Amino acid sequence: MSRTAEGNAGGLVVPVVRLVTVTDGPDAEGWREALAPELAADHGLDAIAEAAGDGGPWALFCAGAGLGAALRAAGRAARPPVHVLLWLGDRGPGGEAEEGFGQLPCPVTVLVSAAVDRHRAVVPAWRGLTEGPFTVRILPAACPLPGACDRAGAQVIKEELRVWPA
Numbered sequence: 744m745s746r747t748a749e750g751n752a753g754g755l756v757v758p759v760v761r762l763v764t765v766t767d768g769p770d771a772e773g774w775r776e777a778l779a780p781e782l783a784a785d786h787g788l789d790a791i792a793e794a795a796g797d798g799g800p801w802a803l804f805c806a807g808a809g810l811g812a813a814l815r816a817a818g819r820a821a822r823p824p825v826h827v828l829l830w831l832g833d834r835g836p837g838g839e840a841e842e843g844f845g846q847l848p849c850p851v852t853v854l855v856s857a858a859v860d861r862h863r864a865v866v867p868a869w870r871g872l873t874e875g876p877f878t879v880r881i882l883p884a885a886c887p888l889p890g891a892c893d894r895a896g897a898q899v900i901k902e903e904l905r906v907w908p909a
Contacts, residue, residue: 758783760800760825760906763790766889767807777897781906788816795820802904806830806889814872818845826904827851827873830889831865850876852903858884878903 761783764774771786778784785794791813794801803824805813810829817824826849851873853866870877880899882888888896901907 760802760904761794762802762804763794765805765809765813770891774892777892777894781901781908788812791816791820795822800825802826804828823848825849828903829853847873848875852878852880854880854882854888856884857881
């Protein structure tokens with residue numbers, strides 16, 4: 744799904760999906776570098792409305808305290824994301840902070856660390872978040888997501904979004 748700029752003999756890759764990250768204190772510049780050139784990365788709740796309004800495909804990666812607000816903002820956005828990736832930790836849906844999600848029309852992927860078994864126990868409760876495909880991906884315990892995005896984390900995200908390096 745990567746594409747090259749028209750008429751570019753050198754094959755310059757331009758981003759085909761804008762990824763909005765809403766997590767607790769990520770290194771935003773590190774995310775941008777790790778995900779380039781296939782994905783353009785923005786950070787924060789305000790970036791959701793901007794991404795939904797720019798006309799191109801956008802996806803959402805959310806985790807931590809901002810997860811509920813990010814999902815509500817995605818549900819209210821002018822256009823839905825093409826995919827949502829969740830890092831749950833041990834959070835299940837429900838409670839005052841997470842009411843009003845609704846169902847998203849896009850695929851949802853839940854990313855879970857292999858290090859903590861209790862994290863996997865909350866995953867099935869999130870199935871109702873989407874009308875579309877629902878995937879669970881178990882990641883190695885050493886994966887730095889969601890606090891940072893390294894090469895391996897970027898590869899996981901690109902695979903889930905089906906955005907391949909040129």
